[in-house]
Amino acid sequence: MKTPFIIGEKIYFRAVEMDDANLLLRCNNQPEVRETFFIAFPSNINRQELDIKNLYDRQDYIPFIICEKETDRAVGITAFHRVDLVSRAAVFSIRIADPADWGKGFGGEATRMMLKYGFDQLNLNRIQLVVSTENERGHRAYLKSGFVQEGIMRQAMYHHDRYSDFYLMSILREEYYKHGGLK
Numbered sequence: 001m002k003t004p005f006i007i008g009e010k011i012y013f014r015a016v017e018m019d020d021a022n023l024l025l026r027c028n029n030q031p032e033v034r035e036t037f038f039i040a041f042p043s044n045i046n047r048q049e050l051d052i053k054n055l056y057d058r059q060d061y062i063p064f065i066i067c068e069k070e071t072d073r074a075v076g077i078t079a080f081h082r083v084d085l086v087s088r089a090a091v092f093s094i095r096i097a098d099p100a101d102w103g104k105g106f107g108g109e110a111t112r113m114m115l116k117y118g119f120d121q122l123n124l125n126r127i128q129l130v131v132s133t134e135n136e137r138g139h140r141a142y143l144k145s146g147f148v149q150e151g152i153m154r155q156a157m158y159h160h161d162r163y164s165d166f167y168l169m170s171i172l173r174e175e176y177y178k179h180g181g182l183k
């Protein structure tokens, strides 16, 4: 493992490095992946490198590269956005870069690892996310990790000639620890 920050069963998290620019570029341009984030504009390597350069100057954005333990391969990125240390709240996101790596359990495990990090180490009170109602895989991984559906954001995003509804989901600290924290 290369400079792991958090170690799980199949995966570990490490900080984002300049060498990860290509992985992020794939996430932002590859149609199947970017469409789940409704990204409509292209990105290039310069943009990615600029983003990575100043990434950890901010305290409201905490990203990790998800690596497969067995191979040391970088498979995706997960992050807390809009980290608010007054309200103790953050927005969660995750992307596994290659559709061939979907359904292997990486996303579910990474989600649970981020919840543990968010509640155990950052002392957050609320973690929220939004996910398209058409993204069954994501929705299922989040429900299984303990996220609760709060509501539906109607016609939240547009692509393929139509609007899509999004679920607003969250998990509170008290819910997470009710059963002793998710493993």
Ligand SMILES: CC(C)(COP(=O)(O)OP(=O)(O)OC[C@H]1O[C@@H](n2cnc3c(N)ncnc32)[C@H](O)[C@@H]1OP(=O)(O)O)[C@@H](O)C(=O)NCCC(=O)NCCS
Residues within 6 Å of the ligand: 032, 033, 036, 037, 094, 095, 096, 097, 101, 102, 103, 104, 105, 106, 107, 108, 109, 130, 131, 132, 135, 136, 137, 138, 140, 141, 144
């Ligand atoms: C969403 C995403 C992070 C999930 O990661 P993953 O590694 O594919 O997820 P997992 O392998 O842990 O599977 C999650 C759940 O979805 C289920 N699943 C797998 N394929 C599925 C499918 N085609 N339809 C519905 N559910 C499916 C799995 O069985 C699993 O549930 P289970 O643990 O009860 O069996 C990943 O697919 C991804 O990065 N997609 C593109 C980007 C994206 O959608 N990000 C989220 C935007 S909010």
